[in-house]
Amino acid sequence: MAINEDIENRETRERGVREQLLVPQEKDQAGQDEGTDKGHPWMVYFSTFVAVCGSYEFGTCAGYSSPTQDAIVEELSLSTAEYSVFGSILTFGAMIGAITGGPIADFVGRKWTMRMASAFCVAGWLAIYFAEGALALDIGRLATGYGMGVFSYVVPIFIAEITPKNLRGALTAVNQLMICAGVSVSFIIGIILSWRVLALIGLIPCAVLLFGLFFIPESPRWLAKRGRQKEFEAALQKLRGKDADISEEAAEIQEYIETLQRLPKASVLDLFQRRYLSSVIIGVGLMVVQQFGGINGVCFYTSNIFEEAGFSSSVGTITYAILQVIVTAIGAALVDRAGRKPLLLISGTGLVLGCIVTALSFFLKVHDLAADAVPILAVTGILLYIAAFSAGMGAVPWVVMSEIFPINIKGVAGGFATLVNWFGAWAVSYTFNYLMSWSSYGTFLLYAVINAAGMVFVITVVPETKGRSLEQIQAAINRE
Template identity: 55%
Template sequence: MEEDGVTTPESLLLTATSDGSRHNRNNESASQATRVVVMSTSIAVCGSYVFGSASMVDAQVGFSSPAQTGIMNDLGLSLEEYSVFGSIMTIGAMIGAVMSGKIADHFGRRMTMGLSEMFCFVGWLAILVSEVSWLLDAGRLSIGYGIGVLSYVVPIYVAEITPQNLRGSFTTVNQLMICTGMSAMWIIGIFISWRTLALIGTIPCLLQIFGLFFIPESPRWLAKIGQWEDCKSALQRLRGENAEISKEAAEIRDYIETLDQLSETRVFDLFQTKYAKSLTVGVGLMVLQQFGGVNAIAFYANSIFISAGFSGSIGTIALVIVQVPLTLVGVLLMDVSGRRLLLMVSAAGTSLGCFITGISFLLQGFQDYKGLSPVLALVGVMVFKGSFSLGMGGIPWVIMSEIFPMNIKSSAGSLVTVVNWTGSWAVTYFFNFLMKWSTAGTFFLFSSICGLTILFVAKLVPETKGRTLEEIQVSMNPIKEN
């Protein structure tokens, strides 16, 4: 806006984003998933596949896996020692998450993905050659650090390179590949030894490291560090050699130059009033995602089924089968239905799934309905997992990658990622204590939190479908001259 005839940074930014968004809306139909965008996204989400495959080898994922039995027998580990191996990945992920934003800002998105995959690759090799527990733990810690960084930088990179009308679907492929990695490693792990499983785990790491040489850097990061010609060159590659990119490039440049007029942002500056809405949305979605019970159900599905009197292996196979197709449905709907509607439908489904699971445990106390309990447990967990895969699994990461402006993206993104991993650890750790307190009550609690998510999304989460990153960020983070 203008004050006494003076143009402020805020007015420059609003004008730039308004002009750019009108141009992009008028040309939205012309935005295409070019070969370079598809290839770049595919290579980036190899990191998401590594995330999923590493999680599936966890001691507590789904069932008493062949990997767990093989490692404990071959190395003579106690259950306590194996539990350290399983849980230490989360510690590494927290450390990686804390550092992820600064690393991505300093080295760029591509190099950060490459460095992260090196940690994952070395970690898998350490597990492969392990003869003692400390090397096994060191490998797991290294993988955790790598995927902690990848969980931030992959959705950020994909969001920054894709056209606005495709950004949601392409960014949600991150979650699709996590599910695919989990499912693939579960199936493969049935038939092969844990060392061979670790060797296979190195393959997507090497694919991404090799592929990074052939994809462009994020144009927005290049603009942030002042490499304007490289920014335009990368944007041209991504949009197609015959595409008109001048207005999109000008919009990015105007936005970055306006941010450059502001003082350098420190970590504590995140808590200024102007960033309150974006920070509340980003952190809130991650808290609700984790405390809705996803990791409790994913990590202890076998125990849930057995406690309810159902076959653990059959129930877990059903989970693996349902999560990938429904995640794919979420990818296809993302830029059609929008983020908000899909989030609310997904949260409603997870709330219903937890409620049904709670009812199944409640009925165990009634002899007349005891035979119904296993069926309801299976249905409840399936409804939860399918609904979570539809939206709550991927959309919080999509929105995280969209709402923070470049001057706070590294600090805010790191904070949000740390919150996610901390929530994952907390729910996983306390789940057994909650189940001892009340099995039915635990799932009713999760159901209530999922219900709260619907209200949170309805009241606070903006619709970001079809809007440029610059337009989203300026609407949520009003920028004023310091």
């Protein structure tokens, strides 16, 4: 009975919060954005810059192995199997980071969690730099993978919790942009630098992040959840500007936090309770769609795909690296204007078309038809696929994940969704070569079907979160 009363009370409060926010929404339309009256959120931009250094570090970790493979194998006399372990163990470290990152972020705060992730990455890079054999390489790679997994959760969550709703989508999408930048830069400079020097380069974003964390506030929503009222108000004021009126936003956050704290503390099993199930289906479902549509298979083996199609692998891969950064930047700029769902649907359409065009190129090659068209179709299909993924499916699921979970389950649910994401990354990258051996064009047709199913999921299940506060999003989901 007590739990039912809590749930009813929560729903009543959420309806009240939603009704109270109708007036602020009208203010937003008049050009006075949430929490920024008479203030300027420069601290939001600076805090986001500091946080996305973790995203860039994520990218340097992911992009390290591709340009360094031949040099590491030659210098340390590694077998193919030993280097395969070195490459793949990153994903296992990231899975562990995904499992533990959420609860740690809820316990010690978002800033200390980013410090911890940076420490693991620093230790990992140093282990790789000083490595004289496979064991040190693997330990270093596992450590950087763990830090990368934690960053993949805590950075978008932190950004979503500090930004006003009119900026949240674009600034959260910068997370994916910086990941792409880290991967692309590592690939390009890795062609020039030695693998040990490239490992030292990986320390730079960690150093910037650790230094910057001294100057930015903790997440106000996390402080409110921990009952640190004065620090909560001070952090929110610092983020919104010293002359900004934060009373309305602070009251909204505080009321919602108090309502959620009346409910029992969430565990993994609680995620499947009715009141959380919609959020979990949306957040986890988008991660499934993102990964099982084939992105890691395509990205990890881009060079091989171009070679098999008879196109220059170096030209194709560098073009891919530049293209994904440009398109991701465009997507980040549009996510708060176009909305989350339109970008996901445009992205999904491009992914399906890219897979079909690539499948057609391999079908023609297998059946010795139109040989001159095979490289052109392969390049067109892969670049269309990468551009489409970068436009929406790469960044938007992380944006929505950071928005969709109630704060009392955000650690557990975010960790679970990130774990699913990394499991999907491993599964797709592991099975890609087997699928290509089975049928090269069949592989891309399979990915086309999965991406088409993902579009159906977005249309029928995923809500539009553009222009809503985190509290409004929860009220809408629970009402629905």
